[in-house]
Structure formats: structure tokens, C-alpha cells
């Protein structure tokens with residue numbers, strides 16, 4: 078064994094080979110002969126862990142000494158996936174570990190599959206947070222993530238009797254080598270209780286205990302931190318209660334604490350007004366803020382300087398209670414005045430919005446907040462009333478301007494109406510008594526109904542309500558709600574969307590009135606993905622080819638270098654090798670499909686992939702309908718025609734939130750279509766429809782490199798950004814998509830002529846929604862396909878009845894996501910795809926262009942922009 082290893086400036090006592098051996102024997106307690114895969118994984122992981130800890134300690138000590146401003150990324154979700162491959166390669170130890178593993182007849186890739194995914198997130202938002210951590214460390218930016226150590230992450234998806242089933246995610250079962258428990262870092266977090274003399278006396282307390290997850294940067298000495306909080310009962314067993322014989326009370330406390338960090342809410346698009354969810358949010362936010370302030374005060378005596386040392390980025394509204402909690406800590410715990418506290422808070426906090434869908438925007442009932450966090454509710458009321466006071470002048474001026482503008486108009490109208498009435502009376506008088514009496518009645522009714530001159534004060538009051546953080550529930554009159562997005566905007570110094578179109582939509586549709594007041598607050602930060610995980614490590618074959626072509630692997634650090642790949646698209650020999658790599662990745666996916674579903678799929682057809690959370694707005698359903706049509710066409714073909722058809726393997730993956738009724742039916746429909754199509758001997762390899770269960774980060778790493786075409790077909794204006802579109806593009810998959818989210822910027826970078834764009838545009842949606850088609854006007858292909866569902870071609874027609882109704886019945890969904898409007902142009906785009914696939918040289922050329930054109934979507938670029946344009950945090954590498 079090598080005695081010393083000095084890579085990364087880290088010199089662990091044992092070399093790689095010796096340390097694996099050591100861990101195997103002493104930590105995992107297995108000998109060489111019984112080093113089964115999971116045990117081998119554990120030993121390797123612990124060996125890497127030690128190296129990470131060295132890098133971590135050195136970085137954190139250095140930052141403590143230098144005291145640079147830090148970014149704290151507050152997020153209820155971090156969807157990390159597996160760590161081993163990423164850590165080994167970021168530490169630049171890939172070669173050494175591969176070498177050391179030969180002794181066990183193993184390779185790193187296989188050993189890595191022994192790790193369970195850390196799935197502490199739902200989808201895009203959680204994975205974005207994970208990519209951001211990688212980029213922060215890789216850019217040497219002083220930053221930590223702060224979140225929750227859920228004991229159960231995103232549920233495991235199974236398939237039973239053609240339906241999704243949800244199974245618990247036991248991710249901590251084999252231990253977790255990537256976390257370091259910090260029993261010395263604990264904070265009290267209170268809930269409930271009352272205000273006594275203005276002071277909050279919580280009715281319940283739990284302890285937040287820190288776990289640190291080191292985040293190695295790519296080939297840098299920097300190792301950042303993800304600090305996740307676990308909840309403990311105040312004293313694991315309250316001794317007093319125990320001694321007093323109140324055993325059940327002590328157990329009850331433990332149960333309540335456990336509940337807070339027990340499970341991730343598996344809901345990524347509909348807001349759940351559950352008190353436990355708010356408890357989770359406050360729990361991690363309070364602990365994180367207390368922790369930051371405590372560390373700050375170790376080196377500074379005056380909290381006035383906090384904004385120079387700390388920025389809190391709120392990942393969506395989930396951590397928005399941070400605005401109120403920071404205020405409370407500054408005022409109640411550290412004795413600042415309200416005004417000083419507000420000045421500090423609004424210089425420390427920034428907010429990223431990730432959705433425009435009204436049902437996903439968090440609104441907490443005042444009743445719930447006041448009960449769980451009475452002091453915070455009081456502070457929110459004060460924040461709101463100061464906010465409304467501060468804009469009353471603006472709103473009054475606006476009302477006055479509107480009144481003035483409409484006044485002249487109104488006077489003219491009133492005069493004309495008076496003239497008309499006069500004429501009517503004259504005409505009626507000529508017709509006699511009866512007619513005159515009737516006309517007088519009409520006139521007096523009209524005069525009574527005539528618009529009264531508007532009362533300015535009332536108008537101002539009405540308008541102010543639209544700016545208010547606290548609003549009446551539009552469904553349940555009388556119930557007051559706290560609009561968390563509004564609180565976030567008012568409490569933040571910067572607000573951003575996650576793709577260019579989305580950042581515009583939030584300005585025009587969600588926060589237009591806030592834009593009037595703070596135009597400079599609103600920004601765009603187009604999302605990105607880490608090229609380490611999503612190209613270099615998940616697709617080493619393609620990466621090797623890129624590196625060979627460019628003569629350097631610097632592109633892994635500087636993604637703009639990928640542009641230099643463009644000329645290689647014109648090189649036939651290079652294209653052949655590019656195709657060969659894709660073929661290899663398709664083979665690996667075919668193997669996985671066989672393992673997971675039993676279906677045997679050929680590697681010859683086009684691999685067409687549609688993976689993401691299942692949601693009506695993402696329109697997997699429209700894809701499913703198009704496949705029914707494809708199936709029907711294939712069935713109707715003569716053998717000669719079939720011989721000329723372009724074969725496809727269509728792969729779906731994605732979880733439906735457990736309570737999302739329609740999403741679960743969409744999964745069932747896809748499974749049913751697969752069952753029918755895949756077992757139809759007439760169809761054979763011409764079409765396979767596969768639902769790959771339990772789509773997660775690790776499955777994505779296998780699926781994305783194998784894709785030839787990927788689908789991003791949300792109704793325009795609904796997908797904030799999307800990030801898998803970037804991963805697919807970078808791996809050379811072509812895109813079929815709508816003009817939505819980051820698809821637009823991918824089109825700008827790649828050249829729209831290279832994408833298959835279809836469908837209506839975002840600014841047409843409102844009009845189309847008002848003006849829905851009649852079922853009889855639908856595209857006949859669409860109608861026929863739905864007819865096949867209803868008539869039971871795919872089984873269970875009654876089960877699919879309301880799914881069909883949701884897009885055909887005015888009173889049952891009314892096709893809210895406009896499948897009918899886009900179907901024909903979607904089919905045209907699909908035809909164009911088939912046509913292009915016949916020309917493999919042109920297809921491959923485009924595939925290379927995609928990889929070459931999309932370096933912009935590296936999360937290194939995104940994070941660099943956040944650091945410069947929002948956070949004002951500087952790279953602080955160790956010398």
C-alpha cells in the first residue's frame with residue numbers, strides 16, 4: 078500500500094489501498110473474502126470520508142480565519158443522490174481508487190451502486206440546490222447549505238397491478254458515511270405558547286442537532302458544507318417527567334420531536350397547508366439562523382455588520398418564515414430596535430421563485446401561524462402594516478391618476494346618457510300617458526344605476542389590499558391568509574426567477590404591483606446543472622471523447638470550452654464514434670429496462686425519453702395519447718409500410734405525488750398502454766412503451782446519457798425552467814418541446830432550427846383558456862385515441878373515465894393545460910423527428926451541436942452570477 082497521499086493538499090495517514098483495507102476490517106467488520114458489494118462500498122465510502130473530513134476541516138478553518146462573507150442557501154430540499162463517485166472524482170482520486178479496487182476484482186462503477194440515494198427532495202428544486210452546492214465549492218465560494226435531515230426521503234415508487242405504489246425510503250438503513258454528527262452543535266427551537274408582556278413563551282421546545290455533509294469542490298482544496306438538522310426531545314427523556322413517574326409524557330415529547338424530521342412531503346406542486354409542514358420549515362430556519370448568528374458573534378460584537386458577512390438565499394417560499402425569525406432573533410434575543418432589525422434583515426435575505434402555478438404558492442392561515450408561532454404572526458402583522466403605510470402615498474397617487482384619467486371619459490358618457498334619456502322622454506310623451514310613465518320609470522332606474530362618482534378613500538383601501546401580505550382567502554371568506562411569496566418579496570433585497578421567460582412572467586403576472594415599488598429588486602438567474610455529475614461522471618465514455626477532441630478536460634471546469642466541439646460535428650469519423658458511445662449507453666439502459674420491467678427492448682430503435690415528476694401541466698398525458706395514435710397507425714399499416722416505419726422505444730419515468738389523483742391515473746394509463754403495445758406480436762420492435770419505476774437521481778444518471786430525443790412539453794408558461802432539458806442537451810439528446818422555461822434559452826444557444834418546437838406561446842394561453850374548443854372540433858387522431866381508451870382497448874375503461882373527462886368535459890377540468898390545442902402541432906413535430914432519424918449522419922451532427930452549444934447551462938455560470946449580482950460573495954480559495 079502507498080504510505081502517503083498528498084492530493085488535494087490532504088495527507089491522510091493511510092494510502093488509499095491501506096485505508097480501504099482498514100475500513101473493511103475495523104469499521105465494516107468484513108474480511109477480504111466476504112467483501113460483498115455493499116460492504117465493499119461501505120469501506121470505500123469510509124475511506125473517502127476520511128479524506129473529505131481533512132479537506133473540510135482545512136477549508137472551514139481557513140474561512141474562519143479569513144472571515145469572508147458567506148452565502149447560506151436555505152432549502153427544505155437537497156436532492157443529493159449518491160455521493161461516492163462524485164466525491165472520489167472531485168477529489169481527483171479516481172485513478173487511485175480504481176487501482177486499489179482491482180485487488181477485490183471490483184471497479185468503482187459497480188461499487189458505487191451499493192449506495193442508496195439521498196433523496197431529500199422532490200425533483201427540480203431540490204436537485205438544483207444540490208447542483209448549486211457542487212458549484213459553490215468548485216468556485217471556492219464560502220457557502221453552506223442548510224436543510225432538514227429527513228429520516229425518510231422521497232418515497233420509493235413501485236408498480237403493482239398496473240398502478241403506482243409508494244414504499245418507504247429507508248435511506249439511512251446501512252448507515253451514512255457522508256455525514257458527521259455534531260452533538261456539540263445544538264439549538265433550541267420553540268413552538269406554540271403565548272406572548273407574556275410581549276415576550277414569547279413557547280409551549281413546546283425541541284432541540285435541533287447538526288449533521289454536516291462535506292461538499293468537495295471539483296479539483297480544488299475547497300470543501301463546503303451542507304448542514305442538516307435533526308430534531309431531539311429537549312432531554313431525550315425528560316428526567317423530571319420521568320422521575321415524577323410521567324413516563325408517557327416523556328415518550329410523547331420524543332415522539333413529537335421525531336415527527337418533525339420524520340419525512341419529506343412528497344408534493345412538488347400543490348401546497349399542503351399542514352401544520353407539520355410549517356413546523357418543519359420553522360424548525361430548520363430557526364436553527365440555521367441561530368447557528369449563523371452564534372458563529373458571527375464569535376468574531377464580531379455588533380450585529381449591525383451581519384449583512385457584510387452573511388446572505389440567506391431562500392429556495393422558494395419554503396424558508397420564508399426566516400424573515401420573521403431573523404427579526405425576532407435580532408429584536409427579542411439580541412436587543413435591537415425594530416427599525417435596526419428590519420434594516421439588517423432586508424440586507425441579508427434574498428428569494429428565488431420557482432413556480433407561477435397558483436396552487437403551489439404557499440399561503441398559511443393566520444389562525445395556524447398565530448397558534449404555532451404567535452410572536453412571528455405579530456411581527457408579520459407589523460411588517461405588513463409598515464409596508465402598507467410606506468406605499469399608501471404611491472397607491473393614492475395611482476388612484477388619483479386613474480380617477481383623473483377616467484373622469485373626463487365618465488363626464489362625457491354621463492352627458493351623452495342624459496341627452497339620450499331626454500330624447501327618450503320626448504319620444505314617449507308623444508305616444509301618450511302610458512308610454513311616458515313607462516319611460517319615466519326606465520329613466521329613474523337608469524339614473525339610480527348610474528355610476529356614482531368613485532370614493533377615493535374606498536378605492537385606495539381596495540387597491541392597498543392587493544399589496545397586502547395578509548389577505549382574505551378567496552374561497553373561504555373570512556379566513557385570513559399570509560401570502561408567503563409577498564412576505565418574501567417585501568423582506569428580501571433581491572427576488573429572482575429561474576429562466577428568462579419565467580423571470581418576466583413573475584414580474585407581469587405574480588408581482589406586478591411590487592415591481593412598481595422596487596423595480597431594481599427583480600432579477601433573472603437562469604438555472605444550470607453541474608457538468609461533473611451530469612456529463613463527466615454519468616457519461617465517462619462521451620466525456621473521454623470530448624476530452625480527446627478538445628485536447629483537454631478543462632471543459633469540466635470551464636463549460637464554455639464545449640463550444641470548441643462544433644467543428645467536430647462536420648467530421649464523419651468523429652460522428653461515428655459519437656454514435657458508438659450513444660449505442661453503448663442505450664445498451665446499458667436496455668439492460669436496466671429488462672431488469673426492472675422484464676421487457677426486452679432492442680438497442681436499434683430511437684430512444685425517446687420522457688422523465689420528470691408526473692403532473693398535468695407537464696403533459697405526459699399528451700405524449701401517451703400520441704403513442705396510442707402511433708400504435709393505431711402501426712396496426713393499420715401493411716407489412717411493406719411497417720418495414721419503412723421508424724421504430725421507437727419510449728421510456729417514461731417519474732413519481733406521482735401520493736395524493737395526486739389524476740397524476741396516478743396518468744401513470745396507470747402509460748403502464749396499460751405499454752402492456753398492450755409491448756405484447757402485441759404485430760408490433761414487435763416498432764414500438765415499445767416502457768414505464769421505468771422509481772425515477773430518481775441515480776436512474777437519471779443512467780437514462781439521460783442513453784437518450785436520443787427527450788420531451789419537455791409543458792403548456793407554455795407553466796414550467797418555470799426545467800433542468801433535465803439541460804442535462805439531456807449536454808448529453809447530446811435532441812429536444813422536442815414547447816416555448817417554455819429554459820427550452821427557450823436552449824433554443825437560442827443551439828439554434829431553434831435544431832430543436833423540435835411546437836405548440837402555442839405563453840402569451841396566447843389566457844385567451845385560449847377562455848375560448849376552449851368543442852370536443853367535436855378536436856383533431857380526429859386525438860379523438861380516436863381517446864375513444865380507444867374509453868372503449869377499453871387498454872383495459873379498465875371505467876378507471877380512466879375521469880382522466881378522459883378532464884380533457885373533454887367542460888365541467889370536469891375543461892382541458893386546463895390545453896392538450897387539444899397543441900396536439901396537432903405536437904404530432905407534426907413527432908413526424909419531423911421520425912424523418913430526421915432516417916438520416917443518421919444529420920441526426921448525429923445535431924447531437925454534437927447540442928453538446929457543443931449548451932455550456933451556458935453549467936451551474937458554475939449560474940452560481941457565478943448569483944455570487945456577483947446578488948450575494949456579493951467572493952471566491953476564497955486556500956493558497
Ligand code: 26Q
Pocket residue numbers: 199200201202203205342344345346347348349350354431432437439575604796797798799800818
Ligand atoms: C410547498 C408547500 C407544501 C408542501 C410542498 C411544497 C412544495 C415542495 C416542493 C412546493 C414545490 C416544490 C418543488 C418545486 C419545484 O421543484 N419546482 C421546479 O424548480 C425547478 C428548479 O428551479 C424548475 O426547473 C422547475 O421548472 C420547477 O417546476
